[in-house]
Amino acid sequence: MRRFKSTFVFVIVLFSLVLAACQPAATPTAAPQATQPPADTQPTQPPVDTQPTQPPAATEPTPITVEQPKIQLPEVDPGTISGDIYAAGSSTVFPLAEKVAELFKADGFEGQGNLKIDSIGSGAGFERFCVTGETDIANASRPIRDTEIEACAAVNRTPIEFRVGTDALAVVINPQNDWATNLTIEELAKVFSSKVTRWNEVNPAWPNELIKRYSPGTDSGTFDYFVEAVMDEIYGEDAGKESILKAANTQFSEDDNVLIQGVSGDQFAIGYFGFAYYEENKSRVGIASVEGVTPDFNTVEGGEYPLARPLFIYSDAGVMQAKPQVAAFVNFFLMNVNEVIEEVGYFPASAAALDGARQAWLDAME
């Protein structure tokens, strides 16, 4: 009987494994059926609208013929540096700073001190840098505000801005979506606002279907940036934020996978998040151009793509002179950031911007 029992259990397990193995095969065959556009949406395809969405420049493979910055900083050997370095701020800059820190450690900075980077948001980063003065470096995905500079002055710090790169927002749509492949900022704001619930309310040529919206959660800098650059731009300050928060059928999630899953699973879905996540999931979601511009190195750097934001690190001349390890890390950051920036999914800063940052370092160390 015991034998019978164990055989039975074995057969059950085997059976479930076979079922599990069949599962992935079954899904793709079902998926295309499920996502096929209903027949009635066919006539609503606006053939005219889709044309200007592909500017010839954007479709070319991005040539990374990056002009190299000219200014060279004195070479740093992380192996000879000692002392603690503490940076805090933007969660967007965080992965980039982490990568640079990894390089810094790989080049020899190991036991001589702590290198700590906190991801707490740009605003909180400035607070620690300017108000409490406990950090050496503030990471930020927006330029410092005047009030923050004043706060810094109170603790005898003068923030110096170092541009390290650029992040772009990607507006993503379902691959089956053939109407909203290009949006103006105004249309984009409308799509995410509480003023409409259906696509055809934004543009009569679009399908009469509910808009399923996917947005990063309210804690994220990405959400703040989108509200500032898109919603507030059209509806005015605060009204824009309220409008996106009250919009029906909106899913907010800090987990970008939730957004990807949602947009890829529904033909009438739209979402936005950092370009890096789009790059990783190109096969599952499509990207919409904004004002006729698709984000790539050239359009982001040239400032044509409207939803791009600069990434910075900030420090202070006094701190950098008093703590050579901080000056060395900033130096290392500016000299090596372009080696890792694309890996993280951001765009390199222009040669001029990076040269400006390096010049600022030289000026601070005089």
Add this chain to the structure above:
Amino acid sequence: MMEETITKKGRTVPFNRTVDLRRQFRPLESLIQAILFFCGAVSIFTTFGIIYELGKEAWLFFGNPDISLVEFFTTTSWIPAIGEFGVLPLVSSTLITSAIAMLVALPLGLGSAIYLSEYASARVRSILKPILEILAGIPTVVYGYFALTFTTPVLRAIFGDDTVSIYNMAAAGLTMGIMILPLVSSMSEDALSAVPRALREASYGLGATRFETAVQIVVPAALSGIIAAFIVGVSRAVGETMIVAIAAGAGPNFTFNPFEAAETMTGYIARISGGDLGYDTPDYNSIFAIGLLLFAITLTLNIISRQVSRRFREVYE
């Protein structure tokens, strides 16, 4: 105590001391007692600690002049970022997912319990019960992805993509029902097995069939245990987090359509705890207010379950 003599090593010795074993000092025994008491006390103090912490932070939340209890319990819009705190959308989706889960778990669980206790032979039961219990051992995060990648596509294939959102309460509820099934089934089966054999034999003796005996004699006799199983299942469903966080949606939505996405209380707490919210902001404190409400709901359910099993218990022998 009487004077006695006892025989020791062949000699008779006088034994006239009164001995009270309870008073005897046994250091090891009291140490063990202390350790066991400590074990019990840890869980009790943890419970008190949790209640204290929940209450303290929830107090901060309701102490905020912009937030009133009335608004909290009666308005239907939960958008903490712009100061709208109406908890109803979160409560309604919690109730809907739990109701769907119980619609699955109760009939299936009770059916399998009746089969296992009344019909199955000892051999079949010894095989089926462990398999059913495997279900209880699956981590809930796995159920969550099962809901998202299996239940949802099945629902969408049946009802159409336009009707069923990619994140929806129905898929989460159905999967949660499967998760709770072993709990309901094993508790009900215990209750059914506890019904004395004499009752069944009397029923057979009166000419009842097996089915009549099961449904009309054994189930009513075990009703208190079955109701208790049901209520424990409900409180498990109300408190379940991973499945709803993954499959039910990530945005409060006041709706009674199970095919729409709506965030539950637990799902909201899980999502908000994941972000970098500032300490002592209303958003942050709100998760404790919701936690307290959740705690109150499950505590009430547990108390009801105890009362029910006491009141409806049929005592035999």
